[in-house]
Amino acid sequence: MKEHLERLWWKEGIVYQIYPRSFQDTTGNGIGDLQGIIKRLDYIKSLGVTIIWLNPVYTSPNDDNGYDISDYRGIMSEFGTMEDFDQLLEEMKQRGLKLVMDLVVNHSSDEHQWFVESRKSRDNPFRDYYHWWPAEKGIPPKRWSYFDVEGNAWKYDETTNAYYLHYFSEKQPDLKWENPKLREEVYNAMRFWFEKGVDGFRMDVISFISKDTNYPELPQEYEGNFVPFYANGPNLHEYLNEMNNEVLSKYDVMTVGEAPGVTLKNALDFVDEDRKELNMFFHFDLMSLDRDGDEVFMMRKDKWKLTEFKKIHTDWDAVFSEKGWGSMYLNNHDFPRSVSRWGDDSKTHWYNSATMLQTFLLTMRGTPYFYYGEEIGMTNIRFQNITDYKDINTLNRYASVKNVGGDVSAFIENEKDASRDNARTPMQWDTSKNAGFSDEKPWIKVNDNYAEGINVASQENDRGSVLNYFRKMVQIRKDHLALIYGSYELLAPDNERVYAYTRTLEEDKYLILLSFSREREILTLEQFKGQNAKLLLANDDAVVHVKDGVFKVRPYHAMLYTID
Known part of the structure; x- marks a missing residue:
């Protein structure tokens, strides 16, 4: 035990994100609900995760699937009642699970x-x-x-x-944080949920809340690059500090801000413990890696490089090496499935890709966030027709392209990889109708590959499944504090096939080798010649160690070693 460590539950936690509309339907209306989450709590507990992040369940007309809130203290009738919510919270507490909710206060619904x-x-x-x-x-x-x-x-x-x-839909008018009465309304809503026993908030686009109310012309430096401008409001840190002083500091809770526009240079302004603002935030450098720089939702034409991927994570780890704390995620409700985006979801490489990416998240410094279905390797659905899409983002952008006579076929091709709906298809529980999500037609189509082994029931009793690998890897992180708090060192930075790094805490040292390629690689790490590298876990049963300092790496291979 490392007694000098400042051990905090939200640093050691493993987050499981639930998009309630798509998790489990118990009423037969094709929409997931709170009772569905309650029904699956034993399963969630079995994963070893410790925190559930619940996407919005507040009263909403659903212009943006709950991110347009019309009552901050009500529960959307499609999801259930406040009694259902109270039951969910109570049953989570009984299982030792903590609950983080969404706080959506850059904007409200126009029906609020x-x-x-x-x-x-x-x-x-x-x-x-x-x-x-x-x-x-x-x-x-x-x-x-x-x-x-x-x-x-x-x-x-x-x-x-x-x-x-309205920075988002016209049905999502932006709240005026410059008004102290509005801020107090927000703080009172936060207190309401904390008094119920909620353990924290993920704060939606929190970096956008401060505006210059003179509404000046967009400075030339931001032309075509609005996000940094939105994230650079004049009173942002004043508001976050006030929120902390007035509300957050009164409870033992965690906060994670969604922070588009926040950079390496100003990261610690948000999470330096001395500033008393947030615990951590989500940056968007990785989420932008495979996108066209000028078009947030357009895929770039050339393939992203592993060296770029490594540099993003290495640079961000360095920012938090002495102060603050980071968050690690590969997908969520706004971005496509991780195995389809950062790995290879072909039948040949799907298993290794899914488990390699799990290994990555669970061996990096920073609180790991997993999106429902990531533990079984759910993939992008890649809808062929615009009629299958439900997301306001895709539908409105399609209308924009059509209105100007653009190439709608090219747009649909882009959405197959970029659309947020790829991440919103129903959870795949078993091989029954609609993957066990609902007895009736789901609100959005189920991915057909649920019948091909990508479901919980098929993987549950298979010791070598993606699901059971996830459970083993989760336990390894919990058992080895160096994988949580240890220092990080990048190895072989120029290698475009293998991501290699160490995690070290005092005498405990671990080597992680991760292949992001379909090609085999012989990796030589001179510093490990003569050292004893003992394999702790791998996602491939093939021979993994040739001789001292030389490692044979198979496609999408993941290997975790202890170093004596």
Whole structure:
């Protein structure tokens, strides 16, 4: 035991993210629900994970699948009732599982009572809860919207002859954090959930909450690159510090911010413990690696390189080597399935790819986040037709392309790899109808490969399955503090096939070798000649060690060694 370590539960935790709409339906309406999660808690516990991150279950008209909230203290009827939520929380506590919820407070739904009132008149008490631009001042300065067909973040509202700001859908007006009354409303909502026993929040696009209310023209340096501008609001850190002082510091909870636009240079402004803001955040450097730099949702034409992948993780590890703490993730509800994106989901390489990526997340420094189905190697569905898509992002961008006479076929080809719906197909439980997710037609199609072994039931009793490899690897992380708190050193940085690194904590040292290639590789690591490398776990039964310092690496191979 390393007594000097500042051991914290959220650093040692392993997070399992649930998209409730797609996890388990118990009512027969084709939509997952809270009782479905309760039904599967024993399974979740068996994975060895310790924290559940639950995507929004609040009252919402569902313009953006729950990220448009109309009541911050209500439960969406499709998912169940507050009694169901209370039962879920209680049953999680009985199993030693912690619950992190989504906090979506950059924007609300336009059906939230605050906005309903805000748009009634210019002198309404709730007017200043949102960002308004009076039409008599002319067209407001350009702001870009993620989900608007025209890409315009200002929406004209004729009731008061004014425009309101929406960085996302026009049904998601941005909240005005510059108003202290609004901030207190948010803090009260947070207290409500913490008093219930919730263990933390994942904070949706929290880096966007501060705006310059003079709404200046977009500075030239940000032209075509709006995200860093949105993440550089003048009062952002003042608000996060206030949130911590007023709410977070009063409870033993974890916070993780979704932080588009945050860079290596300003990372510690958010998570340096002395600043008292957040515990950790999600950066987007990896999520941008295979995308066109100018087009957030377009895949780049050339293939990403492993050296680029290594540099991202090595640079970010260095930022948090002395202060702060990082988060590790490869996919979530907004990004395609990890095995299809960072590995190879062909039948030949699917198993090794899925388990290699699990090994990666569980041997790096930073809290690991796994998305439901990642433990069984779920893959992208790659819809062929626009009629199969449900995501507002894909549908509105399709409409934009169509409106300007663009190439809709090329757009669909891009979405097969890029669409958020790839990550939102129903959890694959067994080989029964709809993969055991629902007795009725699911809200979104099930991936047909559930019948080919990519389901829980088929993998449960197979000792060599992706699922059971995940369980073994989770236990190894828990049993070896060096894999959590140890220092990280990159080896063979220029190798484009193998990612090699060590984790070291005092006398405990581990070597990790991960293949990101279909090709075999003979890797020579001079520093391990004469040292005893003992294999702790591998995802391939083939011979893995040739001689001192020389390692035979098979396609998508993962090997974890202890070094004496």
